[in-house]
Amino acid sequence: MPEPLDIAPANGKLGVLTPGLGAVSSTFIAGVLQARATGKPPLGSVSQMAHIRLGKREQGRSPLIRDFAPLAKLDDLVFGGWDPISANALEAARACGVLEEKDIAAVSAEMEGIIAMDAVFDPIWVSRLDGTRVKSETNKWDQAMALMADIEKFRVENNCDRMVMVWCGSTEAYQQPSEVHESIEAFEAGMKANDDNISPSQIYVYAALQSGVPFANGAPNLSTDLACMIQLSEKLGVPIAGKDFKTGQTLMKTLIAPGLKARMLGLRGWFSTNILGNRDGEVLDAPENFKTKEESKLGVLHTILQPDTYPDLYGNIDHVVRINYYPPRGDNKEGWDAIDIFGWMGYPMQIKVDFLCRDSILAAPIVLDLALFMDLASRAGQSGVQEWLSFYLKAPQAAGELPPEQDLFIQQTKLKNTLREWMGEEPVTHSEAG
Ligand SMILES: NC(=O)c1ccc[n+]([C@@H]2O[C@H](COP(=O)([O-])OP(=O)(O)OC[C@H]3O[C@@H](n4cnc5c(N)ncnc54)[C@H](O)[C@@H]3O)[C@@H](O)[C@H]2O)c1
Numbered sequence: 001m002p003e004p005l006d007i008a009p010a011n012g013k014l015g016v017l018t019p020g021l022g023a024v025s026s027t028f029i030a031g032v033l034q035a036r037a038t039g040k041p042p043l044g045s046v047s048q049m050a051h052i053r054l055g056k057r058e059q060g061r062s063p064l065i066r067d068f069a070p071l072a073k074l075d076d077l078v079f080g081g082w083d084p085i086s087a088n089a090l091e092a093a094r095a096c097g098v099l100e101e102k103d104i105a106a107v108s109a110e111m112e113g114i115i116a117m118d119a120v121f122d123p124i125w126v127s128r129l130d131g132t133r134v135k136s137e138t139n140k141w142d143q144a145m146a147l148m149a150d151i152e153k154f155r156v157e158n159n160c161d162r163m164v165m166v167w168c169g170s171t172e173a174y175q176q177p178s179e180v181h182e183s184i185e186a187f188e189a190g191m192k193a194n195d196d197n198i199s200p201s202q203i204y205v206y207a208a209l210q211s212g213v214p215f216a217n218g219a220p221n222l223s224t225d226l227a228c229m230i231q232l233s234e235k236l237g238v239p240i241a242g243k244d245f246k247t248g249q250t251l252m253k254t255l256i257a258p259g260l261k262a263r264m265l266g267l268r269g270w271f272s273t274n275i276l277g278n279r280d281g282e283v284l285d286a287p288e289n290f291k292t293k294e295e296s297k298l299g300v301l302h303t304i305l306q307p308d309t310y311p312d313l314y315g316n317i318d319h320v321v322r323i324n325y326y327p328p329r330g331d332n333k334e335g336w337d338a339i340d341i342f343g344w345m346g347y348p349m350q351i352k353v354d355f356l357c358r359d360s361i362l363a364a365p366i367v368l369d370l371a372l373f374m375d376l377a378s379r380a381g382q383s384g385v386q387e388w389l390s391f392y393l394k395a396p397q398a399a400g401e402l403p404p405e406q407d408l409f410i411q412q413t414k415l416k417n418t419l420r421e422w423m424g425e426e427p428v429t430h431s432e433a434g
Contacts, residue, residue: 004424007070008379012161014072015154016371017213019204020169021083021116023096023278023331024218024245028168028364029079029089029114030099033107036074044365046391047071047372052416054425069419070379071372078158079114081168082150082204084121084131089114096278098331098360117150120200125172125221128283140191140198147207164374165208165215166367170283172199172221174291184235187228205229209238214374216389217242218367220296224385225397234384239377241370241386244296244394247362249274249321249335251408252355256339257304258407261313266342269318270301274335275326278359281333285325296395297321303406333359366392380422388418 018025035042042048047065054061054068065071079089086092090111093104104111120143121131137143155163178197180190187206190198201223208215209232217224217240224233224242233240246254249272260267276284284290298319305314337353370392377386387404390396391411396404405411417427 001426002421002424005380005422007376007381007422010070010072010076010375010379013076013078013159014371014375015078015080015158015160015163016367017151017154017163017165017208018079018081018168018367019119019165019201020167021081021086021089021092021114022168022170023092023098023280023360024363024367025081025166025168026086026089026093026096026111027098027360028367030093030104030107030111031364032074032077032079032368033110034103037107042074042365042368044362045368046365046415047369048074052419053428054420065419069376069423072162072375077371078160080154080158081114081116082119082147083116083169084119084134085129086116087133088112088116092116096331096360098358117154119169120144120147120203122200125199126170126283126289127173127286128289129170129279138194140194140203141188143200144191144203144207144210147204148211151207151211151213162375162378163211163213164371164378165204165213166370166374167201167204167215167217167219167223168367169201169204169219170280171219171289171292172201173286173288174295175199175222177222177226181222181226181228184228184232187226199223202226202229205240206232209233209236209240212236212238214239214241214378216240216370216374218245218363218370220244220292220395230384237381237383239374239382239386240384240397241374241389242393242395242397244293245363245366246392246394246408247366248333248357248359249337249355250297250300250394251362252335252337252353253300254304254406254408256351256353257301258409260341261305261310264313266313266346267301267305267317267339268342268348269320269338269340271318271320271338272297272335273322273324274333275324275329276331276333276359277325277327277329278331280359281323281325284323290323293323294321299395300406303403331358331360333357388415391415
């Protein structure tokens with residue numbers, strides 16, 4: 001048996017802070033409050049609902065993950081966030097129209113008490129939004145200090161033992177890393193000099209890490225994956241994870257593509273198109289913001305299918321992703337996939353997927369799991385990139401030089417085996433003897 005890690009117990013309150021109090025975060029908070037009040041199962045949450053096999057099959061040991069690993073309890077979570085538009089979580093939930101009024105009404109008092117803190121926001125990065133609830137500081141260093149003061153105030157007022165931050169804010173305009181991101185020193189000097197290459201989300205990451213708060217990035221913009229942030233997280237011993245919640249069409253892609261590859265079926269093309277009518281869709285309607293999302297979505301097939309290793313099957317793929325803003329659908333996205341595959345003797349076949357999904361309903365349990373697992377990682381003394389959480393992310397960060405794993409089933413094995421290892425259990429290999 002491996003030695004278990006020395007994991008500090010999950011005593012006291014865990015503050016879950018979300019930059020962005022919009023559709024995803026308000027749906028996440030409402031669902032946790034409902035589960036707490038009614039005892040209804042938090043559907044879709046792996047940390048709360050999935051079992052984990054331990055030891056050999058014949059031993060019949062298969063506890064719930066939440067009973068196996070020392071995770072924070074739902075009753076111990078307290079919520080906070082920043083937003084330049086929403087006044088509080090209740091207003092956000094009503095404005096985004098994801099949940100029915102009967103579900104909101106039952107938790108409305110608690111939701112109304114979750115007041116948005118003034119955001120570090122700059123419309124240059126999100127041109128479609130007109131944010132007014134913003135911090136008065138104009139210098140980026142001062143903004144980071146103001147965020148750190150918010151974090152500390154929240155900790156004291158809510159009597160938090162620990163905190164985690166999950167970015168649920170809008171997708172920022174596309175950018176490549178620049179010199180200012182190369183080291184902690186360059187980033188700090190850049191903030192003081194108001195460097196144009198530093199976006200608001202990066203200032204939140206800096207403030208979180210300096211406050212000892214683990215940070216997970218649910219959007220595709222650059223933040224935790226910058227060299228300066230990786231260095232800072234390792235230096236300060238704080239976990240980070242990114243990026244972009246794996247929901248909707250990309251979730252389907254990472255389910256189907258590994259299946260095709262497992263059976264050595266070829267792929268000629270994959271055309272994905274979506275209609276989406278929420279605020280996220282409106283932000284992504286701006287080409288510079290869509291470019292960030294497109295990059296995140298396009299990487300998936302390449303890493304799963306390995307065209308260099310399988311040129312006959314995957315050496316010539318046309319992969320196209322489109323998102324169109326279409327207000328009548330609100331948060332209820334419809335995503336179509338036309339998949340052109342080929343098999344024995346090269347004969348072509350087609351698969352069509354029409355996924356009528358609810359974006360925030362798929363994303364909310366991911367926020368919960370990321371918050372609980374990032375807190376666990378922190379108590380287990382982990383720092384730097386938490387690659388084992390790539391299961392939840394569309395463009396996962398790799399901890400080392402190797403490319404990240406994209407196949408959902410390998411990611412699931414990695415997540416469960418990491419938990420087994422930390423708790424002093426043998427990994428499950430699914431071999432004939434296993
Ligand atoms: N819903 C999904 O399935 C899904 C999947 C993957 C990624 N995402 C990403 O998650 C994020 C949230 O999605 P959503 O549907 O809740 O969007 P949303 O537009 O409803 O909410 C985002 C909120 O962030 C706020 N915001 C913008 N800039 C901010 C800043 N600098 N600081 C604080 N708040 C800021 C906006 O005012 C808005 O209320 C988006 O980036 C989206 O691309 C969502």
